[in-house]
Amino acid sequence: MEHPHYGFWLPPNISTNGAEIDNLISVLHWFMAVLFVGWAVYLVYCLVRFRERPGHEADISGSAHFSLPKYVEIGIIIFEAISLIFFSFPIWSKVKKDFPNEAEALVVRVTAEQFAWTVHYAGKDGKFGQLKIELIDGTNPVGLDREDPNGKDDILSPNTLNIPVNKPIIAKLASKDVIHNFFLPVMRVKQDIIPGMTVPVWFQATQTGKFEIGCAQLCGVGHTQMRGFFNVMSQEEFEAWYQEEEKSLLASSTEPISGKTLKIAKIQTIKESK
């Protein structure tokens, strides 16, 4: 197992989008450091030079005028405008709008719930089966309809997102209950998952390795435990894993589908049942 190096600064980046984000973070921090050190030097100088002492009096004429602060202020505005126009807007647009073509990408559905993830792969046909709320139970956490022809070959991967390296991934995020946040630290991916909506994210890994999925939005008592696994594999490894999953699916599909219907609860009873 490869151990990525984590420390007191940014985690390793293995995303095609990550370098630009990291770059912006670092530019901003250099800017902040310069500004802060400038202010601090000025402040300390004033505190020493203009301390109250015998023989020293304040200049109350009010005639002192400073042009430097004006230029500093203008400089800050220009810097902020550049950060917006040349960094933040284009990066955001690339990450949030310029999605890769679905035909060339691997599309997965990621469903969050208290306190677990389910990753849903479309299978060979590339089509996701229907989800039906009444089919949700312990073994079928997303309510996948196996009788739907599109759903027969779908794969559900509990708490684990396996992806091939160097291939664009589109993850369609949904939540069953409360707001969660799909956070892949090494991919610089972070996206709230709002119940009632499906929000897509895309990313592409540049290295293989074993990493983690975090939930970055408080989702209840088990929030901390909502850790998933995120494995970036070589194309061959990924295909091998996929075939293995398909085989075990075939083996289990002879079992009858449970006709259990979902219990319906009012808000009050949910609270009591906890």
Add this chain to the structure above:
Amino acid sequence: MSQDTHNHSHGHDHSHSVGHELPFWRKYIFSTDHKVIGLQYGITAVFFLLFGFGLMLLMRWQLAFPKQAIPLIGKLFTEDGVLSPELYNQFGAMHGTIMVFLGVVPLGVGAFGNYLLPLQVGAQDMAFPKLNLLSYWVYFIGGVIMLASFFSPNGAAASGWTSYPPLSVVADNGQTFWLIGMVFLITSSLLGSVNTIVTAIQLRVKGLSFMRWPVLVWAQVVTAFLLLLAFPPLEAAGVLQLMDRLAGTSFFLPSGLVVSGEALKVSGGGNPILWQHLFWFLAHPEVYVLILPAVGIVGEIIAVNTKKPLYGYKTLIYSIIFLGFMSFIVWAHHMFMTGMGVTMSTFFQATTMIISVPSIIILTTYLLTLWGSSIRYTVPMLFAIAFLPMFAIGGLTGLPLGLTASDIHLHDTYYVIGHFHYVVAPGSLFALMAGVYHWYPKITGRFMSDTLGKIHFWLSVVAINGVFMPMFFMGMAGVSRRLYDQTIYAHGAAAQPLNVFMSYCAWALAVAQLPFLYNMATSWKWGKKIESNNPWGGTTLEWATASPPPHENFTTPVEVFRGPYEYSSNKKPLPQFVQEA
């Protein structure tokens, strides 16, 4: 209590009560004197600040030493002495709620605003003394409800101080207490804000034009407008969430939720994002409600202790007003990760960058005031000076959070916590402490101990940076906020040593407050007496009267002749209220 206020409103003729003895409960409990109400606010707010801080001190044990029993007092909370995740979430939610709504705002606005604003505009009292009385007691009830929620069967609210639905709607009963408590707190702020605005504008003495207002008056008035305009949406939202919880509505709940393996029977069709918009429409201006009174206090203290006029007074005031306006159109920068598209994020990033401009101007005017001054290092001045770099760090670290691209990695991490705590803790709270030291002689006629004050200052300034500075590194490392035990994650475990360090610093910070509390309590009776009514050489109206000021403030008529921070040619302060140079 309602009976008492009822009697009170009939039995009290405000303008003729000087000199005649009121019974204790009317003088100190249900008083309409703005100074007594200000002190009531102050004492209550300090209690809540300590309480909210205490919650964090307990959480800090769990963060530093996950799942180890809290020594000595752990058994009070759970059977095995380990802070449970349930309690952790409750303490976290209540820490935020208490510090913001029951601590810093009541201290900055309720206490300092109430005590100083009428004095600084030369008024005998607030415009509506009974409304003032009501606003304190409504706040008090709100606080009692919040405290009571800890004793409800499943404890207090546990969905964060932001209370995002659906989590908050399916949460335990503590959330109901939270919502009802919030309705009281918001109502109290609304009553107070109306009073502040009317008092400042209508009860100004002769000669006190707007551009002669001390910076603290300006700060309080802009703050009051923020409260008045931003709080009602949250009050409405709070009631809607209450309906979602109790009456089967679903303003914030979409259809088809499945919670704990059971389908939720709600009418559906709502949207959780709606709550976030309503909440942050309040809560972003709220940030400026936390910081503006502090900015005003620091301005007063710097003006007095540099012994020269404040640099760029008009620029400063226009910046404060502009900041107030802008604070209404940046709120969605708290929501960049909700799935916001390009158009909306462009707007909110741009406004967020723009709002940094007035903040930097405010900081710059204070820094430039120091040039050519003669700095008298009183304890309040030490805190006021420390405010400047601390506020600068808080402001600067807002930059990578305000740009969506860098926010992707930093959103909802410890970086955010570090950012806003730098603004509110070594920022606002330092300024408020400065204010306590500075106006203590005004309030009591006695000084607080200088030695204890300096011990308090130096310990606090070191410890507080030890608490919040590492948070930026932890956030960089990707550690999310609100985690009960971050060591579960590989990157969290790597950053864990920072957590241990921060916890020790937090406990040291708590110890550092002991000399302050002792000083505050004992100086009241045993502090060094002031020799004149204006011990610091202040130029604003609150120093025109006795210290402490009598009931109705001014025994002789006052008039204002000049701007708030002027000096005579022989370098002596030239108070606003003195006619001849």
